[in-house]
Amino acid sequence: MKNKSGFTLIEVLIALLILSIALTAIIKSTSQNIRDTLYIQKKTIALWVGNEIMNEIIAGLRKPPMAPDALKDKSTMLNETWSWAASLKPTPNPNIQEIDVAVSQRTPLIHLVGYLYVPQ
Secondary structure (H helix, E strand, C coil): CCCCCCCCHHHHHHHHHHHHHHHHHHHHHHHHHHHHHHHHHHHHHHHHHHHHHHHHHHCCCCCCCECCCCEEEEEEECCEEEEEEEEEEECCCCCEEEEEEEEEECEEEEEEEEEEECCC
16 A cells, blocks of 8 residues: 555544634624724714814804703714704803713714803
């Protein structure tokens, strides 16, 4: 008999099994990373929208009502529509009001709080 070298069928199947497990883990990790990146991107854009609304209120371009009522509207940023709600709340200091801005896109994404000086 000749001495033959090479892999047996069992050895090849075990190697393929190990390779498939490793590739499955890599694909799962990559898809989770993509989902997380998209979520962070949405949160960042929502933060930009919230900051824009907050700055418009501080500059006097928008006048939200006192809580529990809220000024609700939609804004477009980066070709996406964002819903937001803004309201004012009194603070212990009568010259300062709290600004609440909540931004969402199907689900709530960000809630910002700022303060507005209102001279009496």
